[in-house]
Structures are given as structure tokens and as C-alpha cells.
Amino acid sequence: MIELKYKTFWRRFWAGVIDGFVFLPLSFLHSWVFASITAKGVLAIWFIISSFSYLAYSVLMHGNFGQTLGKMVTRVKVLDLSESKLSMFQALLRDSVAIAFVAIQTAFYLPTILKGVNPYEVRELSLWSWILSYTLSIWFLAELVTMLTNKKRRAIHDFIARSVVIRLRKET
Numbered sequence: 001m002i003e004l005k006y007k008t009f010w011r012r013f014w015a016g017v018i019d020g021f022v023f024l025p026l027s028f029l030h031s032w033v034f035a036s037i038t039a040k041g042v043l044a045i046w047f048i049i050s051s052f053s054y055l056a057y058s059v060l061m062h063g064n065f066g067q068t069l070g071k072m073v074t075r076v077k078v079l080d081l082s083e084s085k086l087s088m089f090q091a092l093l094r095d096s097v098a099i100a101f102v103a104i105q106t107a108f109y110l111p112t113i114l115k116g117v118n119p120y121e122v123r124e125l126s127l128w129s130w131i132l133s134y135t136l137s138i139w140f141l142a143e144l145v146t147m148l149t150n151k152k153r154r155a156i157h158d159f160i161a162r163s164v165v166i167r168l169r170k171e172t
Contacts, residue, residue: 005166006153008076012165015070022069023054034118044113051106055095063091075168078158086163094161097139105132 033046061068066077066086078086078094092099108128109119125133139156147155152164 002151002153006151006164008153008165008167009147011074011076011167012071015068015074015076018070018073019054019057019068023057026050026053030120031118034121038116040114040116043116044110047109047113047119048106051102052099055099055102058095058098059088059091062086062094063088071165075170076165077168078163078165081162081164083164083166086161090161090163094157094163096160097157101132101136101139108132 030046030050033050034043037043037046058068062078063086065072066079071077078091080086080090086094112119112122143155143157146159147153154164158164
């Protein structure tokens with residue numbers, strides 16, 4: 001039987017949706033930057049910054065507060081496995097696989113950007129794009145299966161960081 005405090009799947013799901021809305025303005029800004037700026041070096045710098053912005057948000061929010069804004073709204077918190085405060089290093093470890101994926105993707109797309117092309121508007125996917133997409137999908141499914149098959153609902157990134165996500169009690 002799973003303790004109530006670890007039943008966080010739907011709360012984590014909605015937290016992700018909320019955090020996606022937090023970053024929605026960045027996607028509009030991204031489109032504007034690629035439509036308005038022609039300096040390839042500026043586009044490359046923008047792409048690097050925008051690619052890593054969500055991960056920086058995630059690491060800094062989890063490292064400082066144990067929560068992103070979405071997790072604050074849905075009342076879940078990431079803690080050390082001992083259920084004490086998560087360290088900044090653990091927050092970094094928690095997102096380390098995603099950071100690696102984004103670094104590979106960024107390195108892959110930089111040549112396209114240096115040609116002045118928005119990589120998200122390229123219609124034909126190369127073999128490497130397919131490989132990255134499938135690898136990311138497999139990672140996501142592995143995270144989901146892992147989270148749904150253990151008593152503390154820990155995903156792979158929680159095992160890597162020695163962390164756990166818990167429900168917060170309602171304040172009276």
C-alpha cells in the first residue's frame with residue numbers, strides 16, 4: 001500500500017502543466033527573436049539561453065525551495081530521501097539527464113542557427129533528430145514506469161538525486 005504523502009502523480013502532472021504556462025511567454029519571445037533578429041551570433045546566444053532557461057528554473061527553484069511554482073500551487077515538495085531539505089547539488093543531479101539531453105540538442109542545432117535558421121521551423125528531421133526524439137520518449141516512459149512501480153513514487157531522476165516528492169498537508 002502506498003502512503004498518501006507519496007501519492008503525487010496527478011499533482012506532479014498538473015505542476016508540470018502550470019510550469020509550462022509559466023514559460024509560455026518565452027516561446028512567444030523565441031518566435032519574435034527568430035523573426036526579428038538577423039545577427040547569427042545573437043541568435044545562437046539566445047538559443048542557448050532559452051534552451052537552458054527551464055532547467056535553470058527547475059534546478060534553482062528545487063535547490064532553494066524544493067518546489068517550482070507549479071509544485072507550490074499543487075502542494076507537493078521535493079525533499080532529500082531522508083525527507084529533509086533538498087540540496088542544490090541534488091537539484092542539479094535531479095535534472096542532470098535533462099541537462100545532458102538539452103546540451104546535446106543545443107550542440108546539434110547550433111550549426112543550423114548559425115545559418116540563421118530557426119531550428120524549430122525545419123520541416124525535415126534528420127536521423128539525429130529522430131534518434132534524439134526517440135531517446136527522449138524512451139527516457140520519459142522509463143521515468144513514468146519507474147514512478148508508478150515503487151512505493152514512494154520515485155522516478156529515475158529521484159533515484160539519481162536521492163530525492164522524494166511528497167504531498168504537503170493543508171494548513172488549517
